[in-house]
Amino acid sequence: MIQGKSVLAIIPARGGSKGIPRKNIIEVGGKPLLSWTIEEAKKSAYIDRLIVSTDDEEIADVARQYEGEVPFLRPKELAMDxxxxxxxxxxxLELLPKYDYVVLLQPTSPLRQVIDIDGCIEKCLKEQANSCVSITVAEKTPYWMYHLSDNDVLEPVIKIEERFLRRQDTPTVFSLNGAVYIADTNWLQKTQSFLEPETVGYVMPKERSIDIDNQMDIVIFEAVLRQMKN
Structure with missing residues (x-):
C-alpha cells in the first residue's frame, strides 16, 4: 500500500511462445525466467498482492515453487498469439476488484529491480498521474531512420529542415522497455490502455532494460548478469 492506496501486481505468463518455446519457464541465469520477476516483485514495499496470470498448469506450478500466487487459470482464449x-x-481486475492501482510486470524483463518497480509506483502517485510506464534511452535515433518508397527513395521518418550530422546532436529519445506498467484501476478499465496522452515515463538504465524475445537476448542477458555479479 502507498499513501493509503492498495496495489495489485500481475505477472502475465502464458504457455505459448513462438520465438522461444516455453519461454516463461526456460532456465536463464540458473533459474526459470518467470522466477526473476516473482522474486524481485516480492521485495516491493508497496505491492499488496502479487499474482501470476497463466493458462498453463506447468507454469502455475513453477510460479508456486517461487511463492507466486496463482488464484486462477486464465482462459485459453486470453492466451493466444x-x-x-x-x-x-x-x-x-474483473476477478480481483477493489484495488486502487494495478502494476503489470512482464516476466521477459528479468533484470528489472525492485527499485524500478517501487520507483515507477512512487512517480505515478507523486505526479498524480493515471498511469506511468518504464522507458529507457533508445538505441537508435529516429532522426536517422527512413521509410523506403515504392521506387526505393529514402524518406525520413521524422521530417526536419536541418539534418543532424552527429548522433550527439540529435535530441534524446526514449523507448518502452516493457519492464513496469502502473495505472489507476478505474482509469485503466475505462481506457483499456496504459498508454494514453497523459501517461508519464519512468526512466530505467539500459543494463536493466533487457527484454527477452529471442535466443540472442538470452545470450546478452547472461553476459550482462555475469558482468553485474563481477
Missing part, C-alpha cells in the same frame, strides 16, 4: 497485452490485466 494475437491476444492484446492488456487482456490478462483486465481479466484479473
Amino acid at each position: 494475437d491476444t492484446p497485452g492488456i487482456a490478462p490485466v483486465l481479466h484479473a
Whole structure:
C-alpha cells in the first residue's frame, strides 16, 4: 500500500511462445525466467498482492515453487498469439476488484529491480498521474531512420529542415522497455490502455532494460548478469 492506496501486481505468463518455446519457464541465469520477476516483485514495499496470470498448469506450478500466487487459470482464449497485452490485466481486475492501482510486470524483463518497480509506483502517485510506464534511452535515433518508397527513395521518418550530422546532436529519445506498467484501476478499465496522452515515463538504465524475445537476448542477458555479479 502507498499513501493509503492498495496495489495489485500481475505477472502475465502464458504457455505459448513462438520465438522461444516455453519461454516463461526456460532456465536463464540458473533459474526459470518467470522466477526473476516473482522474486524481485516480492521485495516491493508497496505491492499488496502479487499474482501470476497463466493458462498453463506447468507454469502455475513453477510460479508456486517461487511463492507466486496463482488464484486462477486464465482462459485459453486470453492466451493466444494475437491476444492484446492488456487482456490478462483486465481479466484479473474483473476477478480481483477493489484495488486502487494495478502494476503489470512482464516476466521477459528479468533484470528489472525492485527499485524500478517501487520507483515507477512512487512517480505515478507523486505526479498524480493515471498511469506511468518504464522507458529507457533508445538505441537508435529516429532522426536517422527512413521509410523506403515504392521506387526505393529514402524518406525520413521524422521530417526536419536541418539534418543532424552527429548522433550527439540529435535530441534524446526514449523507448518502452516493457519492464513496469502502473495505472489507476478505474482509469485503466475505462481506457483499456496504459498508454494514453497523459501517461508519464519512468526512466530505467539500459543494463536493466533487457527484454527477452529471442535466443540472442538470452545470450546478452547472461553476459550482462555475469558482468553485474563481477
